[in-house]
Amino acid sequence: MALANCKTCGRLFNRLHNDNCPVCVKEEDEQFFLVRDYLKENRRAMIVEVSEATEVEISTIIKFIREGRLATIDNPNLNYPCDSCGTAITDGRFCKPCKDRLNRGFSQTKDELMDTARKKQGGDYYYKRERDR
Ligand SMILES: [Zn+2]
Numbered sequence: 001m002a003l004a005n006c007k008t009c010g011r012l013f014n015r016l017h018n019d020n021c022p023v024c025v026k027e028e029d030e031q032f033f034l035v036r037d038y039l040k041e042n043r044r045a046m047i048v049e050v051s052e053a054t055e056v057e058i059s060t061i062i063k064f065i066r067e068g069r070l071a072t073i074d075n076p077n078l079n080y081p082c083d084s085c086g087t088a089i090t091d092g093r094f095c096k097p098c099k100d101r102l103n104r105g106f107s108q109t110k111d112e113l114m115d116t117a118r119k120k121q122g123g124d125y126y127y128k129r130e131r132d133r
């Protein structure tokens with residue numbers, strides 16, 4: 001038993017693998033089907049139109065896309081702003097340039113961390129031993 005507060009309504013529930021309680025999960029599922037069905041009929045719909053037609057919050061629709069639940073391949077106009085710069089994107093959280101930039105940033109940090117770790121491990125000694133083997 002792992003009790004947790006639902007991320008959506010705050011209700012206490014037995015957390016298995018969801019951040020939301022069963023009530024909210026069901027509600028969200030219903031919203032998802034609404035959106036999905038609407039998009040099947042209206043392939044060129046924009047996110048605002050989908051939201052208006054289905055009465056599902058734009059943020060919820062974006063969440064579906066980010067989670068990979070809604071495929072945007074068939075719906076070219078279904079885009080939303082990149083989390084970093086606001087460019088229109090159709091999957092994930094960031095546009096390609098931002099993703100590249102972030103990836104570079106991450107690997108740089110990783111290298112720096114490795115460097116520090118190496119120094120802590122006694123640096124030279126460790127490497128000499130590796131070479132002599
Ligand atoms: Zn809930």
Ligand SMILES: [Zn+2]
Nearest residue numbers: 082085095098
């Ligand atoms: Zn961006």
